[in-house]
Amino acid sequence: MQITVNGEARPLAGDMTVQALLQTLDLGKGRIAVEHNGEIVPRSEFSTRQLGDGDKIEIVQAIGGG
Amino acid sequence: MSSKTDQPLVIAGKTYQSRLIIGSGKYKDFAENLAALQASEAQIITVAIRRVNLGQDKNEASLLDVISPETYTILPNTAGCYNAEDAVRTCRMARELLDGHKLVKLEVLGDEKTLYPDVTETLKAAETLVADGFDVMVYTSDDPLVAKRLEEIGCVAVMPLGAPIGSGLGIRNPYNIRMILENAKVPIIVDAGVGTASDASIAMELGCDGVLMNTAIAEAQDPVLMASAMCKAVQSGREAWLAGRMPRRLYASASSPIDGTFF
Numbered sequence: 001m002q003i004t005v006n007g008e009a010r011p012l013a014g015d016m017t018v019q020a021l022l023q024t025l026d027l028g029k030g031r032i033a034v035e036h037n038g039e040i041v042p043r044s045e046f047s048t049r050q051l052g053d054g055d056k057i058e059i060v061q062a063i064g065g066g
Numbered sequence: 067m068s069s070k071t072d073q074p075l076v077i078a079g080k081t082y083q084s085r086l087i088i089g090s091g092k093y094k095d096f097a098e099n100l101a102a103l104q105a106s107e108a109q110i111i112t113v114a115i116r117r118v119n120l121g122q123d124k125n126e127a128s129l130l131d132v133i134s135p136e137t138y139t140i141l142p143n144t145a146g147c148y149n150a151e152d153a154v155r156t157c158r159m160a161r162e163l164l165d166g167h168k169l170v171k172l173e174v175l176g177d178e179k180t181l182y183p184d185v186t187e188t189l190k191a192a193e194t195l196v197a198d199g200f201d202v203m204v205y206t207s208d209d210p211l212v213a214k215r216l217e218e219i220g221c222v223a224v225m226p227l228g229a230p231i232g233s234g235l236g237i238r239n240p241y242n243i244r245m246i247l248e249n250a251k252v253p254i255i256v257d258a259g260v261g262t263a264s265d266a267s268i269a270m271e272l273g274c275d276g277v278l279m280n281t282a283i284a285e286a287q288d289p290v291l292m293a294s295a296m297c298k299a300v301q302s303g304r305e306a307w308l309a310g311r312m313p314r315r316l317y318a319s320a321s322s323p324i325d326g327t328f329f
Contacts, residue, residue: 006117025120031130032118033163035155040162058117060159062130064099065114065145066089066231066280 001053012051019046021057032061070308075275077110077253078169078201078222080139084109085270086300087141087255089280093289096132102283103133106293110139112171112280114146115160140164141203143171148184150174150191157195170195171225171257171278173205181231181258185212189219196220205257208242210249217252224250225257225278228269232281234261237268247273263292263299270303271311 001012005021018041022028034041035058041049051057075082087110093099103111111133130140142160144153157170174191176184183206195202196219203223204216213224226246229235236259237243247254253275260266260279269277277300286292 006120008120027118030118030128031163033115033159035159038155040158042162058159059120060115060163061118061128062113062140062142062160062163063116064090064093064129065116065143066091066112066284 003051003053003055003057005057006059012053016051017047018049018051018057021051022046022059025059027059030061032059034059070310072304072308075253077203082109082139082276083107084297084300085276085304086266086296087112087276087278088283088293088296089278090114090129090133091280092284096127096129098289099129099284100132101290102293103138104293105290105297106283107297108138110141112141112143112278115142115144115156115163135164135167139169140167141169141171142167144173144191145175147174148176148187150187150194153187153191154194154198157200158198161200168199169201169203169222171203171205172221183207183227185209189215192216192219192221203255208239208246210242210245213246213254214249217250221252223253223255223275225255227258228256228265229259229261231258233259234265234282234285235259236261236265237272240268240272243269243272243274260296263295266296266299267303267306270300271306273307276300 003010037056075085084107086106086108088106088108089112090099144156147153153174174184174187176182192202192204202221204221205225206212208226216224228237255276255278256269256274257278260282266277283289283293
């Protein structure tokens, strides 16, 4: 199984939720927002949203900008 | 006696003491950004929304750890978006990121060289965002008709450019800004083009409700000192507008009386 995270292909060992992915990426605690196949995933659904083969995930944060 | 009464700046129901909005881009580090923010006395600061760097150190501070959403109004922008769809997506991500915070700075750019707004896409994005419950502060050209249209759509503030983003060329068309102001029922904030303190004063002397700037502070030799200068420039410009300037005359008008001269 393979997914794309922020434009980078990543293999997935097995079933995984958004929350588990964030933990793997060490992003569990930061102020971020997640899009799953172009749709926002509310924080309350991180632990239940399952990832599937070919899914596209975007993880964003706030950075400096004008 | 002043001919105009001072009204506080209210954006989407919230009152702000400061009429200066600053950006958080191009600073050397977060500490310099925060010091400039404090010196500017701004209460609203813009941020950009970007992918997290997957390799980043998890202990590294992030911008919002340093500039707290509890202390400041964070204004996420849609910089880098060249169509309505990307801009709307960015705003939705920002809202999620900031726990439902609805205030956004919409900018849909048309071209990389000028960073001029793509007005057609901006109008489209504004309609979608307003319908979706966002409080939209919108960056646009200095076209009075477009400014009015954006107000009619329901934007909470209209922000015409003074000159291209990051150009520091100042308020290139004060007459258009005046036309926009004459018809406006929402705050008009000059966004982009300010290069130095006098540019900010000019915007405020025209009667603008505020000024938004990033590069003028961040790219100054001493950003913190320039932030302080901008704070005063915005206040001075506002007071001058409230005071009502003297009329321009082609010829001199003596300040000392003619009566009582002894020669």
